[in-house]
Amino acid sequence: MSLEASTTPPSDGVVGQARGRVGARARRGSRASASIEILRDAAAGLRRNALMALAATSTIVVALAVAGGGMLVSANLVHLASMLEGQVEIVAFLRDGLSPTQRQQVLASISASPGVRSAVIVDRGLALRRLQRSLGTPSSMSDLLPSNPLPDSVEVRVTDAGRIRDAAAGIQKIAGVEEVIFGTPVVDRLVALTRAVRLAGGVIAALLAAAALLIIVNTIRLTVSARRQEIEIMTLVGATPGFIRGPFMLEGAFQGASAALVTSIVLGIGYAGLAGRVAASLPFLPLLPPEAILPAALGVVWILGIAVGIGGSAIGLRRYLRA
Template identity: 30%
Template sequence: MYALSQAWRSLSQHLTSTLATFFTALVSFSLLFLLGLVLWNLDRVVASLEGELEVAAFLKPEADAQALLAQIKTWPEVAQVNLQTKEEALATLQLDYPYLAQAREFIQNPLPDTLRLKLSDPQKVREVGRRLERLNGVDSVEYGGTLTEQLVRVLTGLRVAVNILIVLLLLDTLFSVMGTIRLSIENRRDELRVMQLVGATRRFIQGPFVAEGILLTLAASLLALILGALSYRFLAAALQNLLPFVPVLSQSDLIRASAAMVLLALLLGAMGAFIASRANLREADL
């Protein structure tokens, strides 16, 4: 209680510095939380696309479909492979376009037998596609991996850029906390000397300053969580109205992200305050 009361007293004594550090931390944590949620959601979208990724190998009329099916089943990259005959393909097409059933008796089925593959590792879709093209009896190969590969590349570049931004924001918050603690020490220098003379240890003297740093970052992170969660919910609702099939983070995901943010804020505040108080107390020979 002593450390908390002294920390609150110190924060109220230099209100301008306190507010400057608070709003710096608020901006940093708000951006960190919102960008983290967006990146996490993009990972979910890419994972969903990869899970639905299918490779289709269209066979030539003379191809031995059963032999190809047995051969492809032995490939380690293939999790599942099914043969769709041209009759099954036509029946599926007629479900989507019922008017084709009326012309079924007048035209010959133009669709080929097709092998449909699900991969255990979607990242190897291009490699598997090229192997399929080299098989005897395979006419052509199609897969939707191009879009997924582009999304993965964009996500990788975006993640690098966001991580650099996050590091810069956290360093800015850390140094702001350290500046506030240094000012607190300067304002209480005479009081701290008296405390040392009556036998207070350096750890005891540092306690209120560490509590001060924790209070600053904790308050900023809690407000940032509210702002970030509201912003994400607005973006997620707009996205689902536009694209209902796109997955969004659940309530439990938001709780986990919020807990991680609070822990980071506590660590950042405590570390910044401890480093600043230790260095400045040592400089002042306290």
């Protein structure tokens, strides 16, 4: 017995569903139209709840901007640490009396030594000129000294400042090297500092990303919660969880993507402008060039925005879809 037993409602093929004898053909048909319906419902959902979607998207923009900004700060801190470590060098003084060929052999041996990034010869004449320049009295130095007392040397840059001792010990063993110096206390302090800077950068990025994640998930959850009556009615009239989830997750993805777009524009323009100004007025502050950092940072912003938009919707819906 059912309503249609004594009435003549329009026939559209749902009789089987109403009676619970859903044929395979009917299910295939409903699946095919479901994708279009999900898209249409997502668009309608955003239109109907435009104000709430706008508020949520704005919140997500702020969260993503904070996370993206954190990543830029973190990357620049790491870059600064690398730059500082790159300044660390070993000076290998050469024995007196080496021929130019022997000096080149020593240079080749040093360059091939473990932990060495680059090595250049500084001949004694250049060393004296540098000393004179640093003392600021070029004429008096020549007058005071009957001959150049400085030895030839090789200036060595290392691949890892933390392992400078190993590199120095290796160089010390090379024939033709008289003495090796690398300013141990300064290097130790520098390595400790750069390690702290790297850690701080990582922690800042991780904390801000986690904060953004929570804010976005909760924002999307609130938008889902505000529509719980709609979800409840859908559930009670027999909508499948997939049918209910689809539009909400699409809406979440759309909100996340919209927020990522706005954040990308703000961060992109903001960072490019800042990097330009810093390069012009504070050239000693080594900011990463925009093209080196923005693609990766904004990529993370997009992934975070869309993935968390979808995930937030799924989490928000979970409590309403428990069968």
